[in-house]
Amino acid sequence: MTSSSADRVVVAVCWLDREKSGDLPLPCYETDGAAGMDVCAALDADHLLHPGERALIPTGLAVAIPKGYEIQVRPRSGLAVRHGVTILNAPGTIDSDYRGEVKIALINLGRDPYLIKRGDRIAQLVVAPVAAATLRLQPKLEQTRRGDGGFGHTGVR
Numbered sequence: 345m346t347s348s349s350a351d352r353v354v355v356a357v358c359w360l361d362r363e364k365s366g367d368l369p370l371p372c373y374e375t376d377g378a379a380g381m382d383v384c385a386a387l388d389a390d391h392l393l394h395p396g397e398r399a400l401i402p403t404g405l406a407v408a409i410p411k412g413y414e415i416q417v418r419p420r421s422g423l424a425v426r427h428g429v430t431i432l433n434a435p436g437t438i439d440s441d442y443r444g445e446v447k448i449a450l451i452n453l454g455r456d457p458y459l460i461k462r463g464d465r466i467a468q469l470v471v472a473p474v475a476a477a478t479l480r481l482q483p484k485l486e487q488t489r490r491g492d493g494g495f496g497h498t499g500v501r
């Protein structure tokens with residue numbers, strides 16, 4: 345099956361300072377079936393992320409996500425596996441009512457410093473539906489086979 349623009353959720357996006365961000369591309373899907381749009385660092389200067397260091401990296405972008413959706417900020421596996429650089433709060437949550445700059449919280453869990461340059465694709469943005477819940481307080485919950493077993497109680501194999 346092919347997807348058409350009719351299948352797509354429309355997310356309004358705006359450069360906070362177009363003059364400063366003129367050289368940067370909008371986040372985009374790198375392949376037809378990509379789940380996430382890679383987003384670039386809108387740094388003024390290179391940032392050397394030392395082992396154990398975390399940094400909030402600007403994207404230069406603000407978004408207006410339709411109600412009923414969120415954007416998840418997810419790590420790029422290449423950065424994580426090759427350099428230990430990942431998202432501190434993975435997956436980051438961009439709320440549909442947020443109009444500030446989308447920022448990427450990176451952490452270097454690797455052994456070597458990692459240089460983040462302006463325009464580097466540092467994370468991916470996944471647009472996803474969210475269900476809004478109503479909590480119904482009850483004295484007891486319906487029983488299940490699992491019950492309160494968790495945290496590995498089913499074993500490894």
Ligand SMILES: O=c1ccn([C@H]2C[C@H](O)[C@@H](COP(=O)(O)OP(=O)(O)OP(=O)(O)O)O2)c(=O)[nH]1
Nearest residue numbers: 417433436437438439440442445446447448449
């Ligand atoms: O990786 C992230 C995570 C969050 N945000 C922005 C958008 C999001 O809508 C807002 C709040 O995020 P979150 O709810 O995760 O943070 P909080 O600590 O609960 O802050 P708040 O009290 O503002 O909700 O911060 C980002 O730009 N990048």
Ligand SMILES: [Mg+2]
Nearest residue numbers: 437438439442
């Ligand atoms: Mg919050």
